[in-house]
Each structure stands twice: as structure tokens, then as C-alpha cells.
Amino acid sequence: SQQGEEDPQALSIQEGENATMNCSYKTSINNLQWYRQNSGRGLVHLILIRSNEREKHSGRLRVTLDTSKKSSSLLITASRAADTASYFCATDAADMRFGAGTRLTVKP
Amino acid sequence: GAGVSQSPSNKVTEKGKDVELRCDPISGHTALYWYRQSLGQGLEFLIYFQGNSAPDKSGLPSDRFSAERTGGSVSTLTIQRTQQEDSAVYLCASSLISSRAGTEAFFGQGTRLTVV
Numbered sequence: 159s160q161q162g163e164e165d166p167q168a169l170s171i172q173e174g175e176n177a178t179m180n181c182s183y184k185t186s187i188n189n190l191q192w193y194r195q196n197s198g199r200g201l202v203h204l205i206l207i208r209s210n211e212r213e214k215h216s217g218r219l220r221v222t223l224d225t226s227k228k229s230s231s232l233l234i235t236a237s238r239a240a241d242t243a244s245y246f247c248a249t250d251a252a253d254m255r256f257g258a259g260t261r262l263t264v265k266p
Numbered sequence: 267g268a269g270v271s272q273s274p275s276n277k278v279t280e281k282g283k284d285v286e287l288r289c290d291p292i293s294g295h296t297a298l299y300w301y302r303q304s305l306g307q308g309l310e311f312l313i314y315f316q317g318n319s320a321p322d323k324s325g326l327p328s329d330r331f332s333a334e335r336t337g338g339s340v341s342t343l344t345i346q347r348t349q350q351e352d353s354a355v356y357l358c359a360s361s362l363i364s365s366r367a368g369t370e371a372f373f374g375q376g377t378r379l380t381v382v
Contacts, residue, residue, distance in 0.1 A: 161311075189368040200270070200357060200373030201309075208368065246309070253322055254299055254365040258308035 160184050161255035162230075162247035170263040177234040179260040181247035184228065188250045192221060192232050195244045195259070204232075204245075237264045268292075272358050272374035279348055279381055287343040287377045291360030298341050299371065300333060301357040309357065315341060316364065348381045355379070 162181040171177050181190065189208045193201040207214045207223045207230065214221045220233040234241055244259040271290040279285050291298050300312040311325045315335040326332070330349075335341040345352055355376040362369040 188366065191365065191370060193371075199355070199375050201359070201371075202373070203370040206368055206370060248365060248371075250366045250368065252297075252316070252364050252366050253311060253314045253325075254297075254359075254361075254371060255311045256301075256309040 160249055160251055161257055162190065162249050163257040164245065164247055164260045166260060167258060168261045168263070170265065171237055173237060173239055173264055173266050175237055175264075177237050177241070177262055177264070179232050179245055179262070181230045181232070181257070182228060183230075183247075183249050186225070186228075190223060190230050190250065191248045192219075192230075193246045193248065193256075195246065196242075201246065234262075237262075239264050239266045270358060270360050270372050270374035272356075272377050274377060275375065276378045277380070279379070281350060281381055282347055284344065284346045285348055285379065287345075287356050287358075287379070289341045289343070289358035289360075289374060291339065291341070291358070292362075292372055293339075295360035295362050295372075296338065297361040297364045297369075297371075298335060299359040299361075300341070300343050301359070302327075302354045303357060303376075304354045312343070312356075345379075348379075350381050353379055353381045 191206045192204040246256045246259045298315040301309040330346045333343045357376045359371040359373045361371040
């Protein structure tokens with residue numbers, strides 16, 4: 159079963175800057191989802207992008223999907239300290255496995 | 267309730283004792299997932315259910331771990347003869363259909379297990 163792999167493992171930026179994190183996977187997918195985790199507890203769903211979509215927006219979030227490269231990116235624009243969290247991607251494998259995540263720190 | 271509920275939220279147990287962790291998914295959700303997360307680490311997949319069936323149990327770390335789901339609803343994760351390395355946060359999630367169908371997963375707040 160496949161899982162997405164996020165990179166970088168950690169990212170530290172200043173408030174107001176943009177943050178970009180990536181997800182790579184190995185086999186073809188129908189959709190890919192991004193989740194956020196604060197303080198080591200439950201994950202929260204951010205956005206889903208389908209294989210026939212190239213880009214999707216939700217507020218300050220922009221997700222792209224390149225099926226030819228088997229990769230997705232999550233861009234957070236105008237970051238805030240409250241965006242500090244770990245971010246995970248999940249492919250559409252039935253067992254929904256996650257990678258190690260990207261730990262984002264936004265400094266005020 | 268409106269969300270996924272896990273109980274207990276915290277559990278301290280002595281090494282060698284058995285523990286049962288409970289997950290109440292959102293009503294009507296057919297898919298249910300269990301994960302384990304050690305401090306500062308990613309999510310380790312344990313098992314998932316589609317209805318009452320668990321198609322793949324290979325994620326369970328050892329035969330001390332077992333899980334069941336009854337009535338397509340509540341699930342329990344049982345750890346027998348707990349060891350210190352079992353200390354972690356155990357997360358449960360449910361989804362209306364499945365990630366394959368593109369339905370989002372909703373997570374509980376987890377059970378923090380400490381084995382002393």
C-alpha cells in the first residue's frame with residue numbers, strides 16, 4: 159500500500175512569508191488530501207484535490223497536483239503564527255497511510 | 267455526538283497490564299482507522315475497518331495488539347501485556363466511505379497511553 163511522503167521534514171519561516179511543502183507518491187491516484195495537526199492530537203482535513211484537477215484554492219491555501227511527476231504541493235500564503243503545525247498528505251489508498259509530515263514553524 | 271470520540275483521553279498503566287482503547291466514530295461512517303504516534307514522530311498506521319471487516323491487519327506491531335469493530339460503529343483497540351514502548355498517542359479517525367472515494371477523514375483527539 160502506498161503513502162505520501164512529505165518534504166521538507168521541517169520548515170521555519172517568518173510571519174507574513176509564504177510556506178511551501180511537497181508530497182510525493184508512487185502509484186497513480188484518484189485524489190490526494192492534505193491534513194494539519196496541532197500539538198500532537200487529531201488531524202484536521204484541509205483540502206482534497208482530484209486527479210483531474212491541477213490546482214485548488216481554499217482561503218490562504220493553494221494546492222497543486224502534477225500527476226505526471228506524482229507530486230503535490232501545499233502553499234500557505236501570508237503565513238501566521240497560528241499556522242505553526244505539522245502538515246501531512248494522504249493518497250487515496252483504502253488504508254489511508256500518512257508520511258512523516260512537514261513540521262512548519264512560523265515565527266512572529 | 268458530532269465528532270469522533272475517543273476514550274479515555276489519558277491512560278497510565280503498569281507494564282504487563284492489558285488496556286482497551288475505545289473509538290466512537292461519527293454516526294454512519296463506514297471506514298474507521300487506528301494510528302499510533304510517538305512523540306515528535308509521524309502517524310504509524312495500525313489498522314482500518316470497512317464496516318466490521320479489517321482487510322489488512324499487517325500494520326499491528328505485534329500479536330499483543332488486536333482490534334475489533336462491532337455493529338459498524340464502535341471500535342476497540344486492545345493491547346495485551348503492555349510494554350514501555352507502547353507509550354504513545356493512539357488516534358482514531360472515521361470517514362463516510364473511504365479515502366479512495368474521496369471522503370475526508372475526521373479524527374478524534376486521541377488517547378495518550380503511558381506505560382510505567
